[in-house]
Structure formats: structure tokens, C-alpha cells
Amino acid sequence: MGADNENKKKKYIIAGIITALLVVMVVAVAIITSKHGSGSKIIADVQIKTTSKAVQAVCAPTDFKDTCVKSLMNASPNSIQPLDLVKLGFDITIRSIRDSIKKASKELKAKAAKDKETEGALELCEKLMNDATDDLKKCFDNFDGFAITQLEDFVEDLRVWLSGSIAYQQTCMDTFEEINSNFSQDMHKIFKTSKELTSNGLAMITNISSLLGKFNITGLTGDLGSYARKLLATEDGMPSWVRPDTRRLIATKGGVKANVVVAKDGSGQYKSINEALNDCA
Numbered sequence: 001m002g003a004d005n006e007n008k009k010k011k012y013i014i015a016g017i018i019t020a021l022l023v024v025m026v027v028a029v030a031i032i033t034s035k036h037g038s039g040s041k042i043i044a045d046v047q048i049k050t051t052s053k054a055v056q057a058v059c060a061p062t063d064f065k066d067t068c069v070k071s072l073m074n075a076s077p078n079s080i081q082p083l084d085l086v087k088l089g090f091d092i093t094i095r096s097i098r099d100s101i102k103k104a105s106k107e108l109k110a111k112a113a114k115d116k117e118t119e120g121a122l123e124l125c126e127k128l129m130n131d132a133t134d135d136l137k138k139c140f141d142n143f144d145g146f147a148i149t150q151l152e153d154f155v156e157d158l159r160v161w162l163s164g165s166i167a168y169q170q171t172c173m174d175t176f177e178e179i180n181s182n183f184s185q186d187m188h189k190i191f192k193t194s195k196e197l198t199s200n201g202l203a204m205i206t207n208i209s210s211l212l213g214k215f216n217i218t219g220l221t222g223d224l225g226s227y228a229r230k231l232l233a234t235e236d237g238m239p240s241w242v243r244p245d246t247r248r249l250i251a252t253k254g255g256v257k258a259n260v261v262v263a264k265d266g267s268g269q270y271k272s273i274n275e276a277l278n279d280c281a
Helices: 002-059 065-074 082-112 116-141 148-178 184-190 192-206 208-214 224-232 244-251 273-280
Strands: none
Touching (some): 002 065, 002 192, 065 082, 082 116, 082 184, 082 208, 116 192, 148 184, 148 192, 148 208, 184 192, 192 208
């Protein structure tokens, strides 16, 4: 009996020690996990703050800052370099316009079919918006192989394409207003974000030299100061980055004679864009 009791005591002691060790191990794992989790959270918070700061800087010159910041942050950028953020902005804008085209087609096409003018305006608008995305795609593709020595040409090309994209989008809106369509407000609402993003893109590109300078990108890009000054300099009242052929066109005496004039008051050849396009088709 004494031996049995002794064995039982030993078993209880061993079981107690094992239980205590298990408790210690569980607590240790919990502490390590907690510390690791806290560390990961701190790193994530720092990354978010760093990205947010970079996005705020890129969006600073834009007219629609909230739209700019929200769109870029929602895209979870994996780079804080200004050119990468601007390029991401173009990609977001392209996708926004395409989504808006689909939305307009889905929500308005059936209703527009009841009126020929409205139906024609919607079809024209779809073509114009596709042209707008084509110009933005050129901007997006132009970032590949960018070199600071080509900054002036880079900026001018993007400004031209962006201006074209904005013009296409505005013409789309004007088409509905010209026919006094009830869908005008709907179209403005559907494409509101896209138009704001495109406008923001133009502002960012116009201020690209300043953006690069703020991020201290000098090792790869050289001295940005001289390029920034050249972009801001003017000759004969025009920015120095305007090419000679464009400068000559603007300076042409008597201006450029239009092939077709559209005027709502009847002073032109046509009263609406639709009418002019249909006649030329």
C-alpha cells in the first residue's frame, strides 16, 4: 500500500509539473504572438502614413483633391514614387471612364431608344469617351522609358493628350445639353468622377517638375531646377515648352479658318454637334 501511494504521489507531481510547463508555454506563445502582432501593426501603420504623405503631395496641385487622394489610396499603391503614383492615377482614370461608359449604357440605353436624338447623343458620347480613354492610354504608355532629359517633351505630350481627353468628355456632355435632353444631368453625374480624375491628371503633369523636386529625385534625374524653370519660362507670351510648329500655328495671322462652325444661336453652319456629324457622315 505504501509503495502504491508513493507511486501515485510521483504521478501527481509529474502531472503537475507537465501542466505547469504547458501553461508557461501557452502564455509564452501568447506573448510572442501579441508582440509580433503589435509589431506588424506598427509597420503597417507606418507604411500607410508614408503612402498617405506621398499621395497628399502628388494630389496637392489638383482641383479635386479629395477625389485624387481617395482614388489613389483605395488602389493601395505599392510605390510612393511620384511618377508611379501619377501613372497609377492615369490607370484609375481609364478604368473609371470605362466603368462609366458601361453604367451609362446599362442605365440609359433603353430609355434613350425612345428618342432618336437622345439615342444618337448616347452613341456619340460612347465614341467620344472611348477616344478619351485612348488619349489617356497614350499618357499611361508614355511613362515607360521616361528620362529627365526628355522632361519637356514628356510634359507637352501628356498635356496635349490630357487636353484632348478633357475635350472629348466635355463634348459628350455638351451633346446632351444641346438637344435639351433630360439625360444631361444623369450623364454629368455618371461621369463626374472621371472628369475630375482627368482634370487632376492634367494638374499633376503640369506640376511634375515640382513633384519630382519635392521627392528629392536627383540621383537618377539630375538637376530638376533648370527643367522646372524652363517649363515655367515664357517666350512671346507662350510657355517655352510649346513646340515651334504649335507656336507658328498659334501665331498665324488671322487665326485658323474653321471648316465647320457649330453655333446654337444659328450664326454657324450647324446648330448642334450631332447635326454637323450627321451631315459629315
